[in-house]
Amino acid sequence: MTIDGETGAHPNEGDRAPAPHSGASTHDEPLLRLRGLSKRFGAVQALNEVDLDIAAGQVTALVGDNGAGKSTLIKTISGIWPPDGGEVRWKGEPVHVRTPKDAAALGIATVYQDLALCDNLDIVSNMFLGHEDLRRRLLDESRMELTAKQTLADLSVTTVRSIRQVVGSLSGGQRQSVAVARAVMSDARLVILDEPTAALGVSQTALVLELIRRLADRGIAVLVVSHNLTDVFAVADRLAVLYLGGMVGTGPISDYDTQGAVELITTGSYSRRYQAATGPSNNDLKG
Ligand SMILES: Nc1ncnc2c1ncn2[C@@H]1O[C@H](COP(=O)(O)OP(=O)(O)O)[C@@H](O)[C@H]1O
Numbered sequence: 001m002t003i004d005g006e007t008g009a010h011p012n013e014g015d016r017a018p019a020p021h022s023g024a025s026t027h028d029e030p031l032l033r034l035r036g037l038s039k040r041f042g043a044v045q046a047l048n049e050v051d052l053d054i055a056a057g058q059v060t061a062l063v064g065d066n067g068a069g070k071s072t073l074i075k076t077i078s079g080i081w082p083p084d085g086g087e088v089r090w091k092g093e094p095v096h097v098r099t100p101k102d103a104a105a106l107g108i109a110t111v112y113q114d115l116a117l118c119d120n121l122d123i124v125s126n127m128f129l130g131h132e133d134l135r136r137r138l139l140d141e142s143r144m145e146l147t148a149k150q151t152l153a154d155l156s157v158t159t160v161r162s163i164r165q166v167v168g169s170l171s172g173g174q175r176q177s178v179a180v181a182r183a184v185m186s187d188a189r190l191v192i193l194d195e196p197t198a199a200l201g202v203s204q205t206a207l208v209l210e211l212i213r214r215l216a217d218r219g220i221a222v223l224v225v226s227h228n229l230t231d232v233f234a235v236a237d238r239l240a241v242l243y244l245g246g247m248v249g250t251g252p253i254s255d256y257d258t259q260g261a262v263e264l265i266t267t268g269s270y271s272r273r274y275q276a277a278t279g280p281s282n283n284d285l286k287g
């Protein structure tokens with residue numbers, strides 16, 4: 001990962017006057033700011049000049065139809081697909097996230113849909129999978145067990161019988177909780193979740209939504225991809241709608257209703273224009 005020495009505001013930064021020291025982190029800078037992010041796969045423009053701000057302590061729901069570019073966007077943020085163009089700022093600093101390691105170093109942790117858990121291993125072992133540095137620092141099993149226990153307790157994950165239970169015996173919601181706990185254990189500042197409730201029933205979904213809310217309440221930025229608008233309206237602070245690779249709406253969740261969100265998702269535009277009562281924000285509903 002490299003941090004650019006470049007200064008100067010991006011032309012798409014809205015109406016704000018360029019900051020005098022635009023390279024410096026200011027408190028009105030979101031944790032993560034994407035500007036003009038593009039990614040092409042052959043003939044497919046998977047992401048087309050995407051702008052998105054993700055703030056600490058907030059849940060941002062990323063929605064869009066199949067093929068809209070949701071997975072590509074989170075994989076780009078996570079360092080799996082470097083973008084073809086555009087700018088990524090972390091705490092106001094331009095960064096290049098080229099590998100998952102770069103993302104992890106910034107504090108970006110992504111929980112993919114398959115969760116990448118090992119069913120035959122217990123909760124503790126799973127939580128330390130891929131955290132080899134942490135594992136080496138902690139050295140012994142009992143300390144790892146304590147750390148795992150503490151992390152789960154901090155997240156109020158109280159439904160697991162024993163942290164020595166094999167993950168294969170857990171419910172869907174518990175598995176998701178273990179994957180999230182693993183993600184936050186290494187000081188994640190941004191947790192990205194791809195369809196965390198897609199395979200879950202009602203009560204397990206509630207468990208995971210509570211967990212998502214708790215992450216945000218602890219000051220973590222959460223970006224959650226979801227197909228389920230009921231979940232989205234239950235948990236999100238902000239909505240971001242992708243349509244054919246373009247960001248067609250971003251704003252506080254209170255600016256949307258289900259019908260409007262469905263319209264944006266399926267047509268890419270909005271027949272009614274909602275104006276935030278709080279004045280100009282990046283609540284730009286293009287279309
Ligand atoms: N690795 C890839 N190679 C080629 N095309 C891809 C690849 N990943 C995604 N795409 C294409 O990019 C577009 C966006 O896909 P994706 O990000 O998976 O959408 P979503 O997650 O919103 O369903 C689709 O047209 C998809 O076919």
Ligand SMILES: [Mg+2]
Pocket residue numbers: 070071072
């Ligand atoms: Mg996807």
